[in-house]
Amino acid sequence: MNRTIIVARIQPDAESAVADVFAASDATSLPHDLGVRQRALYSLQDIYLHVIDFQSDPAEALRRAQDLPGFRQISADLKPYIRPYDEQRWRTPQDAVAKQFYRWSAT
Secondary structure, X not given: OEEEEEEEEEOOOOHHHHHHHHHHHHOOOHHHHHOEXXXXXXEEXXXXXXXXXXXXXXXXXXXXXXXXXXXXXXXXXXXXXXXXXXXXXXXXXXXXXXXXXXXXXXX
16 A cells, blocks of 8 residues: 655635545546545645555556546546645646655554
């Protein structure tokens, strides 16, 4: 399993609407098409965290996603609620992925 975390900004009180958008999308083939095994959404004030567990390489899945109609649809549906964390630097979904800088696991 490969985990990635997308960081963005969320509109105030938009959690329910965003969850509804993802629930509708998750009921389609899109998660399977991208190899998504699990997702969780978090917010803290205006910070939005989208934690995704992929079957394989997350960077490759995000690259493939941009060509899929379902991904373009969910991106459009989320536009009123979610915006890039750093709008000056954002070009692709990969630009919103948090960098892991420490990891620990129990042995």
